[in-house]
Amino acid sequence: MDLNPAQYDAVNTLSGPLLVLAGAGTGKTRVVTYRIAELIRNRIRPDRILAVTFTNKAADEMQQRAAALLGKRPKVRPEMSTFHSLCVRILRRHIQQLGYPSAFAIYDRGDQEGVARSVLREIKGGDALLRPGDLLYLIGRWKTAAVRPEQAAALAETDKEHLGAAAYRRYQNALKAAGSLDFDDLLLCTEELLTQFPKVRRAEADRFDHLLVDEYQDTNGSQYRIVQSLAADHRNLCVVGDDDQSIYGWRGAEVAHILRFKNDWPEAKVVRLEVNYRSTREILAWSNRLIAFNKLRHVKTLRATCSGESPRVRQLKDEIEEAKFVVADLADRIARHRRRPKDFAILCRTNEQPRSFEMELRRANIPYVLMGGMSFYDRKEIRDVLAYLKLLANPADEVSLLRIINVPARGIGQTTVKTLLDAAIHAGKPMWELLPKVREVPGLTATAVQAVERFRTMIERFRRQMKEQSPLQVVKTLIRDVSYKDELTRLYSEADEQEARWASVEEVVNAVAGYSHRATDPTLAGFLQEVALTANEAEDDKESKLERNAVALMTLHAAKGLEFPEVYMVGMEEGTLPHHRSVADAGASVDEERRLCYVGVTRAQRRLTLTLALERRKWGKSRPTHPSRFLYELTGQADNPNYQRVQHGQKPQRR
DNA sequence: GACTCGAGTCCCGCC
């Protein structure tokens, strides 16, 4: 094994708590995977090892590396998953204890908005004071701080927060009534099960003898406590992290967790990795200069092992020119420097930035993979089909019911829906349970009653089919029987668009087929849970296999833990990086943006290019921009008067 | 009840 002494130490500390404080590019993942291999070599059963990561991408990456290291031999593999999928598995086994069905649905952002909207409407004047987005923001903040609905009122100060607290209670009740959890609930409910039910905790802790957590600096409160509960008995806990790369503060991550590790596990061994194998001396010099501007950090001395060319900064007219420059540069590297598409990454701050790059890459015929962003599952037609499936899996799922009750139009209009909804609220039951007695609901026309009954009969029929047929068959029949294809032709006049949208509907069918193939006991609920957890990678399945060799186009958040020979960091402007929302709230937010920039810069192995556009289109309007303050910090120009100017939103001046 | 049109809003990041 070609490991340096510190790495070797970390790899071979096989039992007891271990903290690996590792800077960027020091071989963290290598240590984790080698350690797993070493455990197996020491006769630890692979399926007794659990490795937890934050993103699916990171889990895949680790799985691949481990497979390469272990060979194809072991039939049983160590379990590698994200926190969220780990929670889903635990919840499937025990969530009945909390009064939820084991086939619970996972609500994504769109579903959450649906619940938030109806909850606010129920409260008098609620929808005037708070918008669904504002409410979800408040709820998100409370949930990441593990504040329960009944505690929120005491913490509320403003009118909006008081209303929010009341709405939070209703929101939570609505979710529970629908047998659904949002992403935060996955963590919170798992935490509750593990801390309130000793039997559950013991059963889950007993499943593994070794627990490894990557990117430990990004654990939030719930994740922290879940880790504590699972490792408390065997104490074979290995965590790996870097405080300079903590970029999930906005969802409750606390660097304190990694700093506190030695207190939590007094017998813990601490290993520091400080030799950077990834980047050139030149790239490292830039990143070290940058991160030194953060005051609250563990000072590390990262040493480089090779040198190369100096990073570059390029300034372009607008985001179109920026994309043209990057793609032309990259095409030239492929043509004349024998680079392959997969050697490149284009990293950006927000999900809207990739658009112009996608266009250019397509024009230049260079394969690329887009990670994240407007997900496949955010498209209207996909959401419609999935809403049908969710309703079949769980008729109490009111968000889905309301979404498709009249899609395609079947004569159940707004008035009818509102009447039904009022009656359901009055009766204190989910709307679905009211439908068999729709004749008794006052105020409905005879045609409306008929339409509702036809709808209910149809759904019931599919639910019966579900018991006899495979999910795949049911999905196919369903799409045909509701004439969804006709709906698309009706809705969209262009033949191209009709086809594209129909193609994505077929993609869902393929996804169900793929899932049925993989799963041991395929169910509709299982498929939907998987979809919720891997929403962004749906197309990846198909594409990454076809085009493994592709330029990676992704956000900085998605890039964490990855590395590329050549990196383009684009949109290096005030307002984009640092993002204007972070600049607006004072204090530590900009530090997190700086860490984000640091993460980006340290992804590059050999060649780094930073670009900025002098004007950028946003919401249809083009606006002038200013260079990011981080450019001055990276290049050691903090004494440049323009550095002060851009920080205050002023135009830099030529000298 | 379905359809059309214009106004208003949205978006930071991940699972």
Place this chain on the structure above:
DNA sequence: GACTCGAGTC
């Protein structure tokens, strides 16, 4: 720019 929502019309 793209999407959603409500008002107004058929």
